[in-house]
Amino acid sequence: MSLLVGIVGAGPAGLLLGRLLQRAGIDSVVFESRDRGYVERRQRAGILEQGTVDTLRAAGAADRLDREGIPHDGIDLVFDGAAHRVDFLGTTGARVWIHAQTEVVKDLVALRLDDGLPLLFDTEVRAVTDLDGRPTVHHDGGSLVCDYVVGCDGFHGVTRGLVPGPVHERAFPYSWLGILADAPPVHHELVYAHSRRGFALASMRSPSVSRLYLQVLNGESPDAWPDSRIWTELEHRLADHRPHRGPITAKSVLPMRASVAENLRNGPLFLAGDAAHIVPPTGAKGLNLAASDVTLLAAAFDQLNRTGSPALLDAYEDTALHRVWRAQHFSHFMTTTLHLAPDQSEFDTHLQLARLRHLTSSRAATTALAENYTGIAL
Template identity: 50%
Template sequence: MRTKVAIIGAGPSGLLLGQLLHTFGVDNIILERQTPDYVLGRIRAGLLEEGTVSLLDQVGAGARLHQEGLVHHGVELAFGGARHRIDMHAATGKTVTIYGQTEVTLDLMNARKAAGLTSVYSASDVKPHDFDTDHPRVTYVKDGVSHEIACDFIAGCDGFHGVSRASVPASAITSYERVYPFGWLGILSETPPVSPELIYNNHERGFALCTMRSSHRSRYYVQCPLDDHVDQWSDDRFWDELKRRLDQKAADELVTGPSIEKSIAPLRSFVAEPMRFGRMFLAGDASHIVPPTGAKGLNLAASDVHYLSQALREYYDEKSSAGLDGYSARALARVWKAVRFSWWMTSMLHKFPDEGEFAARIQIAELDYLVSSKAASTSLSENYVGLPF
């Protein structure tokens, strides 16, 4: 087989890149080691910046999002037993949309299928080769048969644990990482959200987040030790702990119910530089991870894909490699700003086990400044709704 761009990974970044390239007339094939059902079974983020929504619209995958997504104009910060609303729309003119990553992935899968584009699922032993030459290729095994795809470029959209970044010589890549000393215990329940907008809670017992997937499905998180296990947390224990960390009004109005899904996710900040290696490009989690506090993971993947698709369009339509040559620096400039914002939000809202009362008082002072200063709340809003692509 031959194609112009071989995309490794059929998560939202790989699927969105494939659709964008298709709209530009650039042939592509997607390889995914898992089944479609497995990919759709991943429970992930659900907050989209306007830029991400615009890209989904551009590839014809935004109709259901606009029907079912929840548009939010602000967020609430809770500390000291009280809630304070940040009006992001008033500060920036922008909004965010709550729409699950699973739904984004399904919409992109359906768009790709409708366009008759090639996606190979359950592809094992996927490996990129010769990306430091003018003739890169990708090999894989499907149903016990070996296959090879010759291509012009390879896009590594296969996540933090994927083969793309792992195939780069260690001497050619530099990694930066901060692992946080706690995780998020998350629960999904078929219950109405406790508030129409997200509530970020700073509490002496630890951070908590109240969010949602729809008007009838809620997603809640509580900070927990890294060595905790899901089996230690019954539904009753989770709801009791969440209520302890909420303001009284939210605790009184919280509707509880059986969990649909429950998991513990560690938090880390990670960036691998550069994002280009010859004719292979990394995008999304393959190159960077941010803690979910700032809701930037999926949105960063979308901006990477925007830059990369534009660069590839320019290469084929205008015979210019300028966009490809500048891709890594351009993407990383936005990545590091999002890494900074996510680190700041995490540092301000969580209880750190090795820090004492001084740090806790600094957090409260920071939060109080945020909700009382127009300049500070505008800065938060600009980053939260998403910096320009």
């Protein structure tokens, strides 16, 4: 039995699925509405969990990650104006890696094109039909009949709407202003800061490039944030971790929302990654969930291809959603522990500070945070 899987979207989910299927000897065609440069430059996530790194290694797509990725063994939590380290390695034996989504995507694109496998840029999928038989992908260049189709086309894609069922959502009353700056990182590990002026996060892309985020109001324009205002605000919120100033090369506002589709399957069509769920970014789970979804799907297609058994494919929705809801809960916990809501009372702020003190003083609480951040194997 030889399978053909149509993959809608060449973000991390679609590209990694294509690579894993290739390793399992299964054919796939990847359709991407944007051009290669756009997909490779889109500035997004930066943290890879151990499980994601393991999958990239098993897929033969981790050469540059192993050379350039920066392992992190913990984070700093700033509150009450002081920094407190959360030790991941010492409590759980696990760590995470700084390796930007842009780099993961560039490597997966290059591998697929070098291997001569179909990756069609500038090819938007308009519809997927025949979901009660062999699904047909209708795209800008024509149509393709497949055995299965996986929607990896993100939150604004076309496949989400083809899987009926409720979608559970939550909007947050704040957004993030994210910048890239040609400046050395604030600290050798990430800094998540709670302050009475709002949340701040200091991350990095390399030893000379910082990635920094500030909580801002919903609907805020980046134009309201000239460079000097950003640096001053970061200095206030990051307390003793004073940022190094440098030229700001990118600036954008990201809304924060949570969304989980109750169903991830309609016959031969499956949803994975942001097409299936969105988490608020505090906790760095989005890219890692996309990777774990397609790792499950690739193993399921492999089982079907080798043995004819659909058992893993039939279990996909439940298995994936347990992990998604764990990550959703952790992202919600990190978000609501660290951000100030516009209507927040002094009581609420004291509860946040009590939670932060507990997280950094109880070994059990620290371990739970570390397990969730580095990725619980479910």
